[in-house]
Amino acid sequence: MSPSALKRCPWPGTDPLYVAYHDEEWGVPERDDRALYEKLVLDGFQAGLSWITILRKREAFRSTFDGFAPEKIARYSPKKVEALMQDAGIVRNRMKIDGAVASARAWLEIMETGPGFSALLWDFVEGKPIDNRNCAMSDIPAETELSRRIAKDLKSRGFKFCGPTIVYAFMQATGMVNDHLTACHRHAACAKLGKTGR
Template sequence: MSADATGLIHHSDGCARCWWAGLDPTYVAYHDTEWGVPERDGRALYEKLILDGFQAGLSWITILRRREGFRSAFAGFDPEAIARFTEADVARLMSDTGIIRNRAKIVGTIAGARAFLRIEESGPGFSRFLWDFVEGVPIQGTARDRAGIATETEVSRRMAKALKAEGFSFCGPVIVHAFMQAVGLVNDHLVGCHRHGACAALAR
């Protein structure tokens, strides 16, 4: 089974899915239940942004398979807990085989937790901070083939710049656009994918 000319894979269950989901059951489940679904919980958004940062230079399936390991290592992605991490915690995480052991990304996660708390305490809240970039409403993609899917946009460039200014790292425009797609700030399922309409309906 392979992708057609548009980038859709037609599965035995009768559903057409975006090419990137492939046939891996973990990836297919993620595509069908999470990717593109509008997420408005600030803590969940923080977790996904951090995981997308860890993905830099790797495939998303590598991170997805370790997600529970990341959650265990990073206190369930509780920003208040992570913000209190010390150098001893960094050393502990550098020896944790359940995650991607990259010191800069680990340190960036801690800095990101502190930035999250500052935004929560002094601004509109992290969820509102992000959703304001799309005026609170998911952008609906109209691509009918994979060539029409952008890797970064003017919005992702603005969001990346704002996140870096707040203290986040590993959040360049490409990573941020992938994040936006994942959490439903953008519905970038191909139009022919069975999830495009479902995510568009959730946006309403």
Template sequence: MTESHRCAWCGTDPLYVAYHDQEWGVPERDARALWEKLVLDGFQAGLAWITVLRKREALRAAFAGFDPEIVARFGPEDRARLMSDPGIIRSNAKIDSAIASARLWLEMRERGEDFSALIWDAVDGHPVQNEWRHQSDLPAETDQSRALAKALKARGFKFCGPVIVYAFMQATGLVNDHVVSCHRHGAVRQMSA
């Protein structure tokens, strides 16, 4: 597949291309996997997504496979361990947010509130099928991402403004933002049927 048949944002970096071709835009409904992706998008704030991709496996190892049950119990020693780990993105605020969000995720579950349902309610349970012709047509945020960001913030989540949330929505298939000339546009559309 040539470069011209992919979304331009992924360039030619093999890691980015694999992410584009295998993950980006694929509808994700698993509550734990959605939480992991939201945390990773929070770690991306102010950085290029490729930075997160390059550190993703180290982040997964450092955060116990993004198991909210384990991360929610992280204490000062774990926080110090994370801040001294050169393999991850070391930010006090982002690490604190990840730990706090694990606790929030568990609190939601204990209240009988499904994280996946909260996320997918933003698009009435069905992926939005966009028909963008050019990368420059894609919005940075939408009414749906603003509403979801507000719902997440109301529950205490951080690093989830409408721009970050829209990137999360693109990554997890709530919206199909592959441009129509991209070989993944139709494939992702079929996954949503």
């Protein structure tokens, strides 16, 4: 079956980059500590913007933010932040850039003294994705009680731009919840990945 003939969630439309993201990344359980930091920061940069805007700038973000290595970002100087503010390839928002630095420092603290970032997050869902069975986009919430709890915990640890709505989008993207619609060809595939413990 050709990719165009597959049934999928309506939100990526026909944009090839968006369709590839939907088909290959969104909803796949992510358990890598650094990758989870990157996804949370990018979701924070999305605030007030569309995700496709961030997706189109993702490679520029990765280049300018040292591959989203928290160990490097945590040490960013005011001069580096100023250089980022001049980079047209990314979203130039000082509060969000400062937030990425603060979140990198919080990430390092968890990695050094806590359970690790992945373990911390996945413990909220007892180590396995929540498999929602939504039939329509209108069934999918913008935030949940769980995303509010996670947001509160992350904020208490020093993370920035991690409100309940951002956290829920992050949970969807990283497969902590499977919010592909039941008719979407990726719903069953992501549910299977969740069961295999990937």
